[in-house]
Amino acid sequence: MRRNFVREKKIFCGEKYLEVDIVPVTNIPQTGRKKKKESSQKQKNLNEKNSRRRFVQTANTNFDEGDLHLSLTYNERHLPHTLKDAEKEVHNFLNKVKRKMRKDAGLELRYMLVTEYTPENVQEERENEKDPETDRGDRNEKVVRIHHHIILNKGISRDDLELMWSHTKINWKKAQDPEYRKETDSLGYANCDRLQPGENGIEALVKYINKRKKGCKKWSCSRNLKKPVIRKNDHRFSFRKIRKLAETPEDREYWRNLYKGYEPVSINFQYNENTGWSIYLKLKNHAGRKPGRKYESREKREKHGKRREMNGNDSGADRCGRA
Numbered sequence: 001m002r003r004n005f006v007r008e009k010k011i012f013c014g015e016k017y018l019e020v021d022i023v024p025v026t027n028i029p030q031t032g033r034k035k036k037k038e039s040s041q042k043q044k045n046l047n048e049k050n051s052r053r054r055f056v057q058t059a060n061t062n063f064d065e066g067d068l069h070l071s072l073t074y075n076e077r078h079l080p081h082t083l084k085d086a087e088k089e090v091h092n093f094l095n096k097v098k099r100k101m102r103k104d105a106g107l108e109l110r111y112m113l114v115t116e117y118t119p120e121n122v123q124e125e126r127e128n129e130k131d132p133e134t135d136r137g138d139r140n141e142k143v144v145r146i147h148h149h150i151i152l153n154k155g156i157s158r159d160d161l162e163l164m165w166s167h168t169k170i171n172w173k174k175a176q177d178p179e180y181r182k183e184t185d186s187l188g189y190a191n192c193d194r195l196q197p198g199e200n201g202i203e204a205l206v207k208y209i210n211k212r213k214k215g216c217k218k219w220s221c222s223r224n225l226k227k228p229v230i231r232k233n234d235h236r237f238s239f240r241k242i243r244k245l246a247e248t249p250e251d252r253e254y255w256r257n258l259y260k261g262y263e264p265v266s267i268n269f270q271y272n273e274n275t276g277w278s279i280y281l282k283l284k285n286h287a288g289r290k291p292g293r294k295y296e297s298r299e300k301r302e303k304h305g306k307r308r309e310m311n312g313n314d315s316g317a318d319r320c321g322r323a
Contacts, residue, residue: 003027006237012229013060015285017201018262022237022279052210055219057228059112060201063151067195068158069205070150072165074188079146083117083218086146089187090115096164097156105155112221114209117146119216149209151195151202158192165190199265199284242277245269261285 004026011019072090080086090113098109163175168184175181198204210217245254246269255264262283270278 004239005234006239006242008233008236010231010233011057012231013057013201014062014064014226014228016064017060018259018281018283018285019057020259020279020281020283022242022281024239024242024275024278025234026275051219052206055112055114056201056203056206058221058225059151059206060197060203061228062110062112062225063153063195063202065195065197067151067153068161068192069195070148070152070161070190070192072148072150072188072190074146075186078167078187083115083146086115086117086148090148090150093165094150097152097161100160100164101155107153107155108224109152109155110222110224111150111152112219112225114149114217114219115146116149116209116217118144151205158194161192162190200282239276242279245279246271246277255281255283259283 004024007021007023007025009021009023011021013019072093074080074086078089080089094109094111094113101107101109160175163170163181163184165188166184166186170184171180195202195205245251248254249267249269252264252267255267256262259281263286264281264283266280266282268280270280272278
């Protein structure tokens with residue numbers, strides 16, 4: 001078993017985005033040393049960073065330009081007192097959206113939901129200029145400043161989605177009437193925008209959603225989302241190779257040739273005194289090629305195609321026979 005090696009971890013986020021982690025893996029036990037226990041706050045920061053990254057990867061895998069971002073708040077009359085109340089309200093809304101999307105567009109709703117809030121006792125501590133801990137998540141605890149962000153697939157107009165943030169059972173025959181829209185029992189402010197992915201997909205939107213440093217955030221998603229495809233390779237890179245790459249950190253041509261069809265968006269080299277260099281890459285597919293496809297010349301593909309066509313049945317029977 002190899003004790004020290006460099007792992008290449010490729011994370012395919014749909015057909016457009018690729019993230020690559022090239023990191024040293026060490027399995028040597030540290031005898032005679034006591035493990036330093038990570039501080040509680042440091043571990044929280046790491047967990048939040050990893051959670052944010054998973055959110056971006058999942059969103060880039062499932063949503064693209066033309067899909068939607070919906071921001072929802074509550075007015076004073078409908079302000080939920082607990083996280084449990086808010087979750088009930090927003091999931092009732094999502095169920096209405098799901099039924100309408102299925103009926104009108106024949107599509108299944110796909111969504112990612114982020115709920116942001118501040119526990120009431122944290123708000124009191126903040127007013128007293130104390131440094132509150134923000135990892136509380138009791139669903140029955142009183143909350144303030146609660147609101148939701150939802151990323152969802154297209155299929156319903158933005159105006160209709162905003163109108164549905166209401167306790168009123170919508171009469172869709174009157175939905176275009178401005179006077180009727182004013183009379184609905186709105187839960188609060190609703191604003192819907194189209195997604196506009198950048199070089200890193202919707203990472204900029206996620207940073208906006210997480211702009212508040214204080215408070216709590218909770219995210220969930222529908223069960224029908226695709227997961228990013230992860231592939232690992234423990235033999236492509238050596239410690240010597242990544243040390244050499246660290247000497248020319250801005251060499252984008254090397255990564256273009258290595259991951260053909262992808263353009264490097266960001267290249268991040270990080271050094272650790274115990275394990276050495278790590279490399280973190282973000283790339284975007286500008287060639288429209290499917291992830292994992294072998295890039296062969298046209299002549300080579302045609303040659304292999306003829307060979308499979310001539311021997312396909314026999315070789316298939318041989319494989320089945322051997323099985």
